[in-house]
Amino acid sequence: MKYRRIPDETIQRLPMYLRAFSLLEGEKELTVCSRQLAVRLGLNPHQIRKDLSYFGNFGRPGVGYPVQTTARRIRHILKLDKTQKTALVGAGRLGTALVAYPGFSSFNLEIAAVFDSDPKKIGKKIGHLTIESAARLAGLKKRNIHLAILAVPADAAQSVTDKLIKAGVRGLLNFSPGRLKVPASVKKIDIDLASQLSILPYYL
Amino acid sequence: MKYRRIPDETIQRLPMYLRAFSLLEGEKELTVCSRQLAVRLGLNPHQIRKDLSYFGNFGRPGVGYPVQTTARRIRHILKLDKTQKTALVGAGRLGTALVAYPGFSSFNLEIAAVFDSDPKKIGKKIGHLTIESAARLAGLKKRNIHLAILAVPADAAQSVTDKLIKAGVRGLLNFSPGRLKVPASVKKIDIDLASQLSILPYYL
Structure with a gap:
């Protein structure tokens, strides 16, 4: 039920994040910071941090988001971890x-x-x-x-x-x-x- | 240049208004009030009045929007009055x-x-x-x-x-x-x- 409080605008951006994280997974990147993601996606890094913060604290300051874990997490949130x-x-x-x-x-x-x-x-x-x-x-x-x-x-x-x-x-x-x-x-x-x-x- | 100040959200709703007004034109309706439009479109009447007010005062209180004029006006605004x-x-x-x-x-x-x-x-x-x-x-x-x-x-x-x-x-x-x-x-x-x-x- 807690997910219901997430704004629809954030949910709408999750597929875009998932696509980026999946690509990074394919590129064997281990971590990515919000600034790098922002450049890839043409978004504000603050926006990205805020969006991803709704789902718990994935990222670590100075290190960034662990690529594989975050991809898996977003997939799970969107219920796309199964067909x-x-x-x-x-x-x-x-x-x-x-x-x-x-x-x-x-x-x-x-x-x-x-x-x-x-x-x-x-x-x-x-x-x-x-x-x-x-x-x-x-x-x-x-x-x-x-x-x-x-x-x-x-x-x-x-x-x-x-x-x-x-x-x-x-x-x-x-x-x-x-x-x-x-x-x-x-x-x-x-x-x-x-x-x-x-x-x-x-x-x- | 004055059109530049209109919010994108309003512009995005104009095709929906145009479709409604075009249908009303076909139904030979002469006027429609924001409340009737709101029911057709599933929107708030206040929202509709606000959106349409950006383009000058089409509507008359107690009478509503003249169907043909408003349709023509929206078509003109969206530059859809020519192919x-x-x-x-x-x-x-x-x-x-x-x-x-x-x-x-x-x-x-x-x-x-x-x-x-x-x-x-x-x-x-x-x-x-x-x-x-x-x-x-x-x-x-x-x-x-x-x-x-x-x-x-x-x-x-x-x-x-x-x-x-x-x-x-x-x-x-x-x-x-x-x-x-x-x-x-x-x-x-x-x-x-x-x-x-x-x-x-x-x-x-």
């Missing part, structure tokens, strides 16, 4: 690209099931996964899948979300534009590609 | 999905050119676009393209970014993980898909 299975709903172009996305595995994330409502897609393969009927979403709990990626058209997003939550999903990465209602017990992260791109012209 | 052409670099699965992504056109955003460094891809079609050699990036300025989407592998990201900036690109939507260095005159928005997904298990 986290994710369902993907929506086997369109974006969904298909996500199944093949190479970046997930380095975080121990695995897309373990793909669903679509289009009868023409059901039964076909994406990579090593067979597209399943959306009617089978109810079975997610039994398969121990509690995370889902939503890559369906906007008009289907809320009803699919409701089904996912009924099936025990408690974390949702949502690519559908518009507002999705989820209970407070479900963590939802929205990635609205068009909104993000539409901000750029303002700065021209 | 904004974007280059896409990286014709992999993610890049291909982005070219076909249906959400961009409603914001007047158009992927107008696709580049890749793989000789096997150059000359092939994605939708109505022909994949061009990355060597042709230098011509973007002449083609009046100042925005780019980066969907290349991490190890190519910085060198492609440098080329894009040299070619006059001033807004960048970056899907490559890791840190990209850009000058202060360039606006960069990072979408790190793996980092976003990796946050969810923490909340399980």
Whole structure:
């Protein structure tokens, strides 16, 4: 329960720290100080020290953070020290690209099931996964899948979300534009590609 | 210059407001009050009034915001009242999905050119676009393209970014993980898909 007090902004930076520590692990570095990390990540060293201090005192003044221990610790905090299975709903172009996305595995994330409502897609393969009927979403709990990626058209997003939550999903990465209602017990992260791109012209 | 003082957080919410006002336009609504908008968007009405107040006094107490005028105004502020052409670099699965992504056109955003460094891809079609050699990036300025989407592998990201900036690109939507260095005159928005997904298990 104590983790609940950590600001979301800190949690959001942890994957970036984990990526840096994992790289340092690969480079066989034993320790790294917050100043070196700050240069790598383009952050303020004070920010880094503050973020990492939420999880106990990993670092030693004048020595820095032990690379392996800290990487392991962050992995543990983010629950990425075991494979986290994710369902993907929506086997369109974006969904298909996500199944093949190479970046997930380095975080121990695995897309373990793909669903679509289009009868023409059901039964076909994406990579090593067979597209399943959306009617089978109810079975997610039994398969121990509690995370889902939503890559369906906007008009289907809320009803699919409701089904996912009924099936025990408690974390949702949502690519559908518009507002999705989820209970407070479900963590939802929205990635609205068009909104993000539409901000750029303002700065021209 | 006065726009520079608007907080980035407000700018980031404008596409959401624009989407809501565009929908209301389609529904032939004449006015909408901040309270109704708040319900649609799941935001605080005070927040909405504050955000929209940065751009002058659109709304009238007791009447609300005139739908058409406000939509037009936000479009103008975001420079989305004309088509904004974007280059896409990286014709992999993610890049291909982005070219076909249906959400961009409603914001007047158009992927107008696709580049890749793989000789096997150059000359092939994605939708109505022909994949061009990355060597042709230098011509973007002449083609009046100042925005780019980066969907290349991490190890190519910085060198492609440098080329894009040299070619006059001033807004960048970056899907490559890791840190990209850009000058202060360039606006960069990072979408790190793996980092976003990796946050969810923490909340399980």
